[in-house]
Amino acid sequence: MNTIPVVENRIWQPEFECMERSQLEALQVSRLKEAVARCSTLPFYKEKFKEQGITPDSINSLADLRKLPFTLKADLRDNYPLGFLAIPKSQVSRYQGTSGTTGKPTWTAYSASDVERWADLCARFLVSGGLTPEMTVQISFGFGLFTGGFGLHNGIQRVGAGIIPLSSGNSARQVMTMQDLQPEVLICTPSYALKLMDDILKGDIERSSIALQHAHFGGEPWTEEMRERIESGLGIRCWNNYGMAECGGPGIAGECAYRNGMHIQEDQYIFEVIDPDTLEPVAPGEKGEIVVTPLCREAFPILRYRTRDIGIIYDDGDCPCGRTTRRMSRILGRTDDMLIVRGVNVFPSQIETALMQIKDVSPHYMIEVTRPKALDEITVYIEMEPEFFSDSMREMQEIKQRIDTAIFGTTGLHMKIELVNPNTLERFEGKARRVKDLRKLVD
Numbered sequence: 001m002n003t004i005p006v007v008e009n010r011i012w013q014p015e016f017e018c019m020e021r022s023q024l025e026a027l028q029v030s031r032l033k034e035a036v037a038r039c040s041t042l043p044f045y046k047e048k049f050k051e052q053g054i055t056p057d058s059i060n061s062l063a064d065l066r067k068l069p070f071t072l073k074a075d076l077r078d079n080y081p082l083g084f085l086a087i088p089k090s091q092v093s094r095y096q097g098t099s100g101t102t103g104k105p106t107w108t109a110y111s112a113s114d115v116e117r118w119a120d121l122c123a124r125f126l127v128s129g130g131l132t133p134e135m136t137v138q139i140s141f142g143f144g145l146f147t148g149g150f151g152l153h154n155g156i157q158r159v160g161a162g163i164i165p166l167s168s169g170n171s172a173r174q175v176m177t178m179q180d181l182q183p184e185v186l187i188c189t190p191s192y193a194l195k196l197m198d199d200i201l202k203g204d205i206e207r208s209s210i211a212l213q214h215a216h217f218g219g220e221p222w223t224e225e226m227r228e229r230i231e232s233g234l235g236i237r238c239w240n241n242y243g244m245a246e247c248g249g250p251g252i253a254g255e256c257a258y259r260n261g262m263h264i265q266e267d268q269y270i271f272e273v274i275d276p277d278t279l280e281p282v283a284p285g286e287k288g289e290i291v292v293t294p295l296c297r298e299a300f301p302i303l304r305y306r307t308r309d310i311g312i313i314y315d316d317g318d319c320p321c322g323r324t325t326r327r328m329s330r331i332l333g334r335t336d337d338m339l340i341v342r343g344v345n346v347f348p349s350q351i352e353t354a355l356m357q358i359k360d361v362s363p364h365y366m367i368e369v370t371r372p373k374a375l376d377e378i379t380v381y382i383e384m385e386p387e388f389f390s391d392s393m394r395e396m397q398e399i400k401q402r403i404d405t406a407i408f409g410t411t412g413l414h415m416k417i418e419l420v421n422p423n424t425l426e427r428f429e430g431k432a433r434r435v436k437d438l439r440k441l442v443d
């Protein structure tokens with residue numbers, strides 16, 4: 001078993017991250033007023049503000065946030081490409097986009113000071129997750145439009161560490177670079193880390209030939225069980241960070257040394273958790289849709305962005321790290337990838353949690369949803385670890401039974417389980433697409 005490094009508790013901008021709560025909230029209110037003023041120059045908000053009689057003076061407390069309209073992905077699309085641009089184009093320092101590979105991206109833009117602030121936001125989670133200026137970081141996130149590449153690049157530069165801007169793809173080259181340049185830190189999606197882990201563990205590669213100590217993952221949902229797999233497989237510490245292009249990219253929330261949730265960067269963002277049906281706030285500590293309001297973004301301001309991501313904000317007091325900011329859970333799913341099977345709501349992450357509890361199966365799986373008759377059915381394809389793959393029907397049946405029990409434990413449903421040969425399911429270099437919804441085709 002590899003030993004996983006421990007880290008010191010380090011804080012990049014204590015003046016913001018550890019602000020006294022009442023001061024922090026006063027700062028949020030004054031920054032929210034400014035954000036409303038910036039938005040009131042945009043036709044989209046101008047019209048809504050006029051209808052509802054909103055001006056920057058309508059904002060005098062945090063509760064006044066609820067007077068403001070929500071913004072949806074569809075609103076950005078309807079105002080494509082740059083309907084939310086609030087500064088002259090001549091002052092835009094950077095354009096980035098969402099990470100989808102098909103269709104038109106959702107664009108976002110940054111002023112020079114937006115880029116500066118963003119670098120510090122990324123530095124915050126990198127430093128709390130073990131990055132020091134002496135280290136070298138391999139960025140295996142895509143650089144083309146996806147906010148992950150350049151966002152992290154600027155954050156690492158701010159910390160003063162060495163950067164290998166490798167981008168994603170060509171895993172042989174990724175592993176070779178780890179051996180040749182000895183980076184201590186890896187940045188990628190958790191699913192790409194799985195692929196790289198396979199190549200390292202199953203290839204002819206000595207673990208001692210690579211220097212990795214930490215990995216920072218974001219861009220897609222992953223589970224605590226997946227973290228344990230990667231940490232023990234590679235002997236590294238894996239950290240979670242969260243963000244989305246529409247609100248500025250990574251750095252919106254990230255873990256501290258105690259890893260009990262992701263600290264929300266509340267001096268620059270206000271988070272709400274709502275019931276996606278009623279649009280009312282959920283009770284404290286309940287799960288719901290995360291709504292994000294960036295407070296400082298000059299170039300592309302947005303209010304109450306409905307992320308479709310499901311999570312929880314912990315309201316349980318201060319963290320031992322000394323930060324005063326609230327923490328959020330992992331993303332538990334998305335409102336748009338929730339499956340409803342025989343009336344039960346299921347998120348792919350619940351299935352992942354169950355699968356990762358069983359050591360004979362690999363971390364590679366695929367979920368297929370069909371509707372053979374009137375009812376939805378889920379089939380879970382899962383690769384076996386080569387050493388556990390067996391010709392014995394009885395052994396295979398026994399593993400299936402254990403998987404079934406585990407999945408029933410996390411979802412309350414029995415699903416079809418197909419054990420497949422090692423190395424037969426698709427691998428991912430960026431965000432994984434593990435759910436295949438064939439219902440429309442079957443219907």
Ligand code: AMP
Nearest residue numbers: 098099218219220221241242244245331
């Ligand atoms: P994009 O800005 O297009 O790259 O995608 C942002 C989306 O990626 C978010 O709304 C989440 O759905 C997902 N995402 C980003 N970071 C995480 C994370 N740490 N955990 C789970 N989902 C994430």
Ligand code: ZN
Nearest residue numbers: 256319321323
């Ligand atoms: Zn903390």
